[in-house]
Amino acid sequence: MDIKSVLDDRVIDLEMKAENKEEAITYLAEKLKSAGYIADVEEYVADIYLRESQGQTGIGNYVAIPHGKSDSVTQVGIAIGKLDHEIEWETLDGKGVKLIFLFAVGKDNENARTHLKLLAEVARTLGNDEAVQALLEAKTVEDLKAVF
Template identity: 30%
Template structure:
């Protein structure tokens, strides 16, 4: 599984306007539903919130990676949002969040696959040039180019 296999046109949000975490997640979830990735939105949202309650997924540098394993997902899916204005996400380094990768995986989905994607993404996100590229992308095609090979 590659990152590009699970991100769809409908799950990419460039210049998304959201006032807070809840709004941001709701918009991204709607995109996932539209792409046909979600069976039960409430169940998946529940998984996301549960994970968030265990510890913030805002990993610093203006990036958040909300994720959840749930039977509410029909297939593994990834959504990306580049926010117009950064929002507070209780991040580890205190910085507000402007880039969001949201990941959902069905319970029965093959073992560690989605974790490996998260790991690869986390490793990439530490590099300032990768983050800058994400902040600078103007179109979905550009984003897919940046994400290629992860």
């Protein structure tokens, strides 16, 4: 499984509206639920915040990759939200966040392996400043997918 195979237009919003981290995570979780990736928004969001409490997921360069294992996940996926402004988030570089990759991952071993593979692939792409800039400038889902 590679990143392109899990990018789903139904859970990508390049004009996301959110004023803070909580709104962003909840909004993306609701997209995951409506697309059938998770069964319960509250349980899933609680699991995301449990992981957030263990270490920051803002990796810098205006990007965050919140994730956490949850029994609520029915299918591995990644919701992506892009904002036109920074929101406050705990990040490695102290900047806010404009681009969020919210991973939906179950708790079993197979899901864990898939999650690590996808996380590594996303991290590799996000380690490239030009790729991040292209993601931040993406106007369409096709623009976003082309970066990967």
